Amino acid sequence: MAGEKILVVEDERVVARDIEKRLKNLGYQVPASVASGEAALIKVAELQPDLVLMDIQLRGALDGIATAEQIRADFDIPVIYLTAFADEDTLQRAKASEPFGYIVKPFDEKDLHVTIEVAFRRRLAEAAIRVALEKEKELSELKSRFWSMIIHEFRNPLTSILSSAQLLELHGHRLSDDRKQEYLGLIQNSVRAINQLMNDTLTIVQTEKSDLEFNPASLDLEAFCRDLVEEIQFNVQSNHRIIFTLRGNCDDYCLDRKLLWHILTNLLSNAVKYSPLGGEIYLNLICTEQEVVFQVRDKGIGIPSETQTHLFEPFHRATNVGNIPGTGLGLTLVRKCLDLHSGHIEVESEVGQGSTFTVRFYSACAISQRH
Incomplete structure (x- = not known):
């Protein structure tokens, strides 16, 4: 993994220069070499190296172990210790600080290379484990x-x-x-x-669970929409009126009836739900040789702009819904059903002015039949 930045912390200048030379020969970058723990903390904050080679015995208030502990706590950067000798207490302190490696001076270039590469692999593995644990926690x-x-x-x-x-x-x-x-x-x-x-x-x-079946078949979309509008209109309050319009010949397109029912039912139900004062809800169907477009438009409460990018996430609801009941699952379901169709959805909305959801499908079998 040559090319990574390594900071050298060594108070013997001759030794530090030798380490720098060896690291560069191995293909690593050495942006700086410092002689004290205090200077190391400053350089780590400034340079954000990928790894620190740290001499345990340093002059000054901070020895190598104390400096390494501070680096790990503040920056989460791996540290490899360098030392010529150490007593038992120092070794125990070094182990407790969880270093990524330990090199005893004098060392050869091969030992240095192996220890550094093992440290980098360990860091990648730990990062992968953290990501997996975070995802598991989020899923839970x-x-x-x-x-x-x-x-x-x-x-x-x-x-x-x-x-x-x-x-x-x-x-x-x-x-x-x-x-x-x-x-x-x-x-x-x-x-x-x-x-x-x-x-x-x-x-x-x-x-x-990937158990949802996708069974596209030829549909008379006009009849489908009229039946759906009639069903929803029957269930909603009388102060809402659903208006269906049609453009083009829509009597022979290949879509999954069940998934399309989920998509349009959720969009129309939301349009009714978030138009608490009633009014007109529009379902527009447009069929061309290239695509099928469903458009659901209302004049309800609208969706705040900061919420629109998260609309299709599970349980996410707009900040202005107030006491209007809902789970935030409807649009998640819409997106999943659209994905099975390789369809697309667009949202245009303004608070207090209403919302328009536009769903687009490409129906290959309809086009091939017409040619």
Whole structure:
């Protein structure tokens, strides 16, 4: 691994020059050589070397071991000790400081090279282990957040179902028909919310296990969209209106029906959810010889710009959602389903003005059939 920067800390000038020469012969860079622990700390901060060769016996307030401990604590740079002799107490101190190597003077060039290369390999191995441990920790935390969020999101609709059922049971004979229908509607919407959450959770788990199947087949996209809009419109409040528009001939394209349902259902449901005052939601379908484009547009609360780059990360939600319920899993699922299609998604949004999600697919079988 020639070319790395090595700082030499040696208070015998003749010895220091010999070490510098040997290191350069081996192909390493020696940006500086210093004679004290205090000077070593200054040079390490200034040069950020890849490794330090440290004489244990140094003149001054800091010996080599104390200096090495400070370097390891402040900069996490590996240190190899150089020494001609040392008593038992010094050796024990040196071991406790966890050096990356130990060279007894006098030494030959081969020993120096091997010790340095072993130190560099050890540093790479430790770095890889740290990365693996951090990823494992992040995965563990993510799983914990996942199940905590899922349990929380299941609890809300279940509470609504239980409360409504109890009210109907205890006070149904005194309730008006309109109030009974209100409670029944709340139960139905809660069941649909649970069903949607179960579907999203199952699909995300399948994608993580690579079990999610991708089965593209010829679709009449106009009929598919009209059926989907009718289904969602039936489930949403009356103050939201979903408007479907079509451009081009969209009756024969190859997409996976199930994955497309997940994508558009999540985008349309979000458009409704984050338009709390109601209004119009637009689903635009555009079909050309080159691509299929789905565009979902709303005039809701919008998404802050600093949040948009993290939208498709699990459990990430915009900072302005307030008390609007949600898990942050919907757009993660959208991205995973799009990846299976090799599709793309673009987001345009402004706080208070609404959001537009544009999904693009390339449908090779549709194009080949038309030619």
